[in-house]
Amino acid sequence: MNRSRDLASKSMLIGGNVSLQALDPVRAESWLADLSAAAEQADCHRLVGFLAGTSADRSNLGAILDLSPYLNGLMLGHPEWVDALFDQTAQKQIAALVAALNEPVPDRASEGEEMTFVRRSKNQVSLLIALLDLFGVEDEAYVTGWLSELAEAVVRRVVRFCLNDLQRRGQLQLPDMANPEKGSGLFVLGMGKLGGRELNYSSDIDLIILFDPEVPAIVDPTECVEMFSRLARRLVRMVGERTRDGYGFRTDLRLRPDPSAMPLAIPLPTALVYYESAGRDWERAAMIKARVVAGDEAAAAEFLSAITPFVYRRYLDFAAIRDIQAMKGRIDRHRGFEGLGVGGHNVKLGRGGIREIEFFAQTQQLIAGGRAPELRLLQTIPTLHALAQGGWISKDTASELTECYWFLRHVEHVIQMVADEQTHTLPETQEDLLRVARLAGYGSVLEFSKALLQRLAIVDKRFGQLFAGRDRKEVSPVLAVLSDETDERAQEWLAEAGYKRVSDVAHIIHGWGTGRYRAMRSEAAREQLTRMLPQLLEAFSSARDPDSALAMFDRFLQGLPAGLQFFALIASNPRLLDLLALILTTAPNLTETISRRPHVFDALIDPSFFGEMPSRDLINERLSAFLQDSPGHEDRLDRLRIFASEQKFLTGVRLLSGAIEGEEAGEAFSDLADEVITALLETVENEFASRHGRVLGGRLGLQGLGRLGSRELTATSDVDLILFYDHDADAEESDGERPLPVSTYYARLTQRLIAALSSPMAEGILYEVDFRLRPSGNKGPLATHVDAFARYQEQEAWTWERMSLTRSRPIAGDKVLLEKVGNIIRHTIAAHKADDKLVGDVASMRRRIGKDKPPRGPLDLKLLPGGLIDLEFIAQWALLAGVVPADFVGKPTVEVLAALEATDHHPAVSGLSTSMQMFSRIAQLRRLGPDNARATDDLPRGLAERIARSIDAPDISQIEAMVADSAAEVRAVFNALLPMPDDVDLPGK
Structure with missing residues (x-):
């Protein structure tokens, strides 16, 4: 009697807080009796004693025996597996059983013995996992x-x-x-x-x-x-x-x-x-896992x-998205369900099912995994969270789909636990549905159905949004123009959309359909164009001049080497269409880049693109990777041009879209130039040395001046440079197979550098370059010995040359040499603080510029009286005069002016930095537009609107007035600080 009480009080080491209900409580008790008899026969006395008592665990076992014929068979066939739960937790047993499978195979094991071992291990682990799940x-x-x-x-x-x-x-x-x-x-x-x-x-x-x-x-x-x-x-x-x-x-x-x-x-x-x-x-999708x-x-x-490049493409073939959408369509057609339901619904393939969550994650892995390695995950739920972390989907979407996924997986499991069948379909009879509902932990079919339908609806909604807006229900009449440019309905559609010369526009569109251009010669490209043509025409119809906008797109299309990937990308990312229209109608240089390299648009699908401004370290990392496997000098030069062009494009798009403003663009363009010029100098120097050797103790360095020196480059700026060199005192010539005298060596090296920067190649030019700011200008040697530079600055330099040094900084080369150059520059600037000719020289230079180069329009901000030259001259004077510390040499002009305003040098200096910021923003954006745009009316409307937003103008009609007001204030400050002698003829006095 005492032994029976001990056995009856023994508890299974399983736990859990679920209370399962049998379909038939009487039948459940009968099954428990059968289990007790099997346990008695197997000498599992603890289990016998446990089943003789009453407990929540016993009740759950009875419910499972009644609800699941498969688990019923495992427990009745192997009561010792249940009995083992009195010794060790199910978790520890599972780990031990799997570990045993991973042990070395015995030397003399037979095939039959191994097959028995793995099956019994699998069955026991399956039972234990099921109990942990159901409990x-x-x-x-x-x-x-x-x-x-x-x-x-x-x-x-x-x-x-x-x-x-x-x-x-x-x-x-x-x-x-x-x-x-x-x-x-x-x-x-x-x-x-x-x-x-x-x-x-x-x-x-x-x-x-x-x-x-x-x-x-x-x-x-x-x-x-x-x-x-x-x-x-x-x-x-x-x-x-x-x-x-x-x-x-x-x-x-x-x-x-x-x-x-x-x-x-x-x-x-x-x-x-x-x-x-x-x-x-x-197969790409399959290889993800x-x-x-x-x-x-x-x-x-x-x-x-x-296989990674096959699965995750660096530059995604966006035509694949069409096939991904087709995969979605096949799921829809073959899943066999038109609506959401419970009885007979397939929780894997049906609407709102597990496959849709998996497809939701995998599709975006295929699209973005090449550019975002953090998305290359095997499992669905971590992928959803990585997508949310990267901004590809919202955190709410990830959370909802995660909860739904695990709910549906539990339902899938209990369906399969009934009879160990590879099925995902819910039964249709009420009794069998109740069996599944109760295994899932619900008391009724109604309660289970409510929970299931709620999850199915959430998944269905999120899945439906995956390609939302990409399938047009109605065929637009404009499509007829692809085969017949005289179609009246199509021309009516074009006229209603805002096009004026509809017959000319129809002729252009018809040419696309006939494959007139290389980009449209493949059937797949024309098919993709057909799908997106109405959206494309609607986007261009909102331009100031829709006909011109479409003609510009036609020229872009004419230069496109292939159309399929480009059209597939736009079709799959509708938000990019408006941005494309803005680029094509406002920014010729950006248009040229995407016509040559359509894949640059890939970057724009990344949700982090518009919020990310690459640091110089990140630019360096990307450039290094891009150059890593370059086979030779010419290829390296081409790659540098490609990289610079693409990165300028991306910065220009950020600027045009409003993601950044002009001051940030100036820093970004300058950081890019720093890294590209550094890599180019290394390339040119190594190539030159392979033939002419090196100079004993030779050191060289590049100093940036002008907009590069002050980190204010625009999309089309030249780069102003001086190449400095130094060497051991006894060096006379280089040591290569074709030795050169030292001065000739560095002069020719500089010529090679200039050619590498500015010579037209297949990939265009890298930068227009200007070396005229070196000592003695064009009359002096191309390369400047550092000691000669020091002597020149001390004895011969003019005021304008010293002014240029205030906008200088080291770019690339030997750090010790560049530090020496920096010391010379700081000494030169400090030595002229008390120069009584400084004010007159600066003012006279401005006067001459004003007389020789008058402004060519109200937005010619460089030459405008009170414009950028005035502001830059004020900043340069402030540094030379010592009003602003030499620490600001090489800083952006707006920072120098802000430092000047912080002094008490003159009461009139307030507002200069604000004007500089406004003018810089306009200048940066104007450089994206047509070269001859020097008035608001010359600007494409989209660009004018972007400028107005950038400077907080109420509308585009106020841009010129705001510029004129600021310029007048700047000119007044200039005249107060730097009065001009004999300036009666100077405009803007």
Whole structure:
């Protein structure tokens, strides 16, 4: 009696807070009695005593026995597995059972013994996982994770057994029998849910078996395909064949490349050639989750690295989005459900189901994974959170889909637990629905249905938004013009949209449809154009002059090398269409870039693009990567031009869109120039030295002046440079195969640098360059010895030359030399603080400029009296006069003026920095537009509106008035600080 009470009071080590209800409580008690009898027969006395009592755990076991025939069979067939829960938690048992599968295979193990071992292990782990799930102890992440670990361990064990057997037969010579996979060349990729560690309860496992035919372990290379294909067949049978102990895992090899033609085990070179030449987008999507689960990890790592560019493309082929959308369409057509439901609904493939959440994540991984490596994740839920973290989706979307995903996975599992069937469809009868509802922890079908429909509706809504707005329900009449430019309905549509010369516009559009341009010669490109033509025409119709806007797009299209990727990108990202229209109608230089390199638009799909301003370190990192595998000097020069052009474009787009303002653009353009010129100097110097050698103790450095020196470059600025050099005192000539005298060496090196910067090449020019600010201007040597520079500044330099030094800073080269140059510049500036001619010289220079180069319009901000020259001269005077500290040498003009305003030098200096900021913003934006635009009326309307927003003008009609008012105030300050002698003829006095 005492022993019975002890046994009855013993509790299972499982826990949980779910209270399950049986379909039939009487039947549940009968099942518990059957379990007790089986336990008695198996000498499981603790279980017998436990079942004789009453407890929540006992009630749950009875409900499970009644609700799940599959789990019923496992418990009645193996009561000892339940009895073991009195000794050790289910979690510890699961870990131990999986660990045992991962142990080395015994030397004399037979195939039959191994098949029995893996099946019994799988069944016991499956039961324990189910109990933890149904009792509410562990969540679905635990369930899917351990089911995946179990399947992986089973596959790994069988692969080891098969490799050992090939070794015994003399077909392999494995380097490490304790670890037979190592060096075998063979590996198994887990795909789908196994690859993502998201296996469901009764899932098939998708595998791809590959091998490296070059490994030394293969005894007869001519037989390796057949040998490893036999191993694959044996693996499928040992893992999946049903025996008296059940089965391990149903196994599917159909995800391998071209399964109707390829062997079961595929050589790596064959697989790589297939993916590179014939791989389809669904295979890209499948490869997202590919993970090595067994075999030679070194060979697998090599393959996965090689396949990465196929899966995650650096510059995404946006035509793939069309195929991704087609994948979505196929899901819609084949899932067999038009609405949301409960009875008969497929929780995996049906509307609002698991597949839609997976597709939601994988689609965006394909689109963005090439540019955002942080999205290259195997699992759905971490991917959703990474998408939210990167701004691709909202955090609310990620949270909603995460909760829905795990809910639906739980429902999927309980459906499968009923009979261990690979099904995802809810039953249709009320009794069977109630069975599923109660296994899922709900008391009624109504309660379960409400919870399920709520999640299905959320997923359906989010999934529907994935390509929202991209499918047009009605065919626009304008499409008729592609085949008939005289179509009346099409011309009426164009007229209503705002086009004036409709027959000319129709003629242009008709030419696109006939494939007149290279970009439109492929059928796929014309198909993509057809899809997006109404949206495209609507976007251009909002321009100030729609006809001109369309003509500009026509010229852009004429220069486009291929149209498919470009049109697919625009079609898949409608927000980019308005930006494209703005670029094409306002910014000729940006238009030229995208016509030459359409892939630069790829960057604009990244949600972080408009919020990110690359630092100089990030520019350096990207440039280094871009140049890393450059094969030679000319290629490196081309790559520098490509990189600079693309980065200028991206900064220009940020500026045009309003993501940044002019002062930020000036810094960005300058940072880019710094990095590109630094890389170019290294390239030119190394190439020059390969022929002419180097000078003993030779050092050189580049000093930037003008807008580059003050970090105020615009999109089209020249770069002002001086090249300094120094060397050992006894150096006379360079040491190469073609030695040169020292001065000639550096002069020619400078010529090479100028040519590399400004010579037209296939990829255009890098920068127009100006070396006229060197000592003695064009009369002096191209390269400047540092000591000669010091002497010149001390004895001969004019005031305007010293003024130019206030806008100078080191760009590239030897740091010690550049520090020496900096000291000379600071000494030169400090030495002229008391120069009584300074004010007159500065004022006279401004007077001469005003007389020789009058402004050519109200927005000619450089030459306008009170404009940029006045402000720059004031800043330069302030530094030379010592009113502003020398620490501000090389700083942006607006910062120098702000420092001047902070002094008490003169009461009239207030407002200069504000005017400088306004003029800089206008100048930066104006440089994006037509070269001859010097009045508001000359500006494209979109650009004028952007300028108005930038300077807080009420509308574009007020731009010129605001400029004139500020210029008058600046000119008054200039005259007060720097009075001009004999300036009666000077405009703007």
